[in-house]
Amino acid sequence: MSSTIPSLERARALRAEASRPNRAEIEAAIRTIIRGVGEDPERDGLIETPSRVARALEEAFAGYAQDPVEFLKKTFEETGGYDEMIALRGIRFESHCEHHMAPITGQAWVAYVPSGRIVGISKLARVVEVYAKRLQVQERLTVQIANAIDVVLKPQGVGVVIKATHHCMTARGVRKPGSDLVTSRMLGCFRDNPATRQEFLALAV
Numbered sequence: 001m002s003s004t005i006p007s008l009e010r011a012r013a014l015r016a017e018a019s020r021p022n023r024a025e026i027e028a029a030i031r032t033i034i035r036g037v038g039e040d041p042e043r044d045g046l047i048e049t050p051s052r053v054a055r056a057l058e059e060a061f062a063g064y065a066q067d068p069v070e071f072l073k074k075t076f077e078e079t080g081g082y083d084e085m086i087a088l089r090g091i092r093f094e095s096h097c098e099h100h101m102a103p104i105t106g107q108a109w110v111a112y113v114p115s116g117r118i119v120g121i122s123k124l125a126r127v128v129e130v131y132a133k134r135l136q137v138q139e140r141l142t143v144q145i146a147n148a149i150d151v152v153l154k155p156q157g158v159g160v161v162i163k164a165t166h167h168c169m170t171a172r173g174v175r176k177p178g179s180d181l182v183t184s185r186m187l188g189c190f191r192d193n194p195a196t197r198q199e200f201l202a203l204a205v
Ligand SMILES: [Zn+2]
Pocket: 097, 098, 099, 100, 101, 102, 166, 168, 169
């Protein structure tokens, strides 16, 4: 079962890549949106807007071109026998919800208990960054971060907590500014050992 999921994802990625529009097509689509809101895309102030928006989109969704499994593979084994929790706290990120393409802004807490191998701490932040720079739901973002660390590092356990604000519900729709959504994923000793889970949650909240 687990081997069919990556191959389905790969097939979907290949299909998306084959039908991917070029930059000129993307800019034409943005000019259509500008006309759609009742504006003139040829007006001086708007003439460069399609290329600016296209560049901003490339930046916002740069995560599709990167695979965290690749950069997590570079691990260190000279840990001096360190076997306690390693936690990177309050990693700020910006993502976009896949239902409205509206910003999701928040922070992630990522922790693991190693079993022999550790990873450079900046890599923990990069895992968050790569999955955030895709169209997301927060639940899946949480799971993807934890699973990538679990699959590559094979630690004793992984914990991920994400707190984020969804602009699709704070700035539009039901308009509830100030609310945030908290999600978590606990694997291995974070799931099985209440003391480990508590230690992590005490760091996170
Ligand atoms: Zn949304």
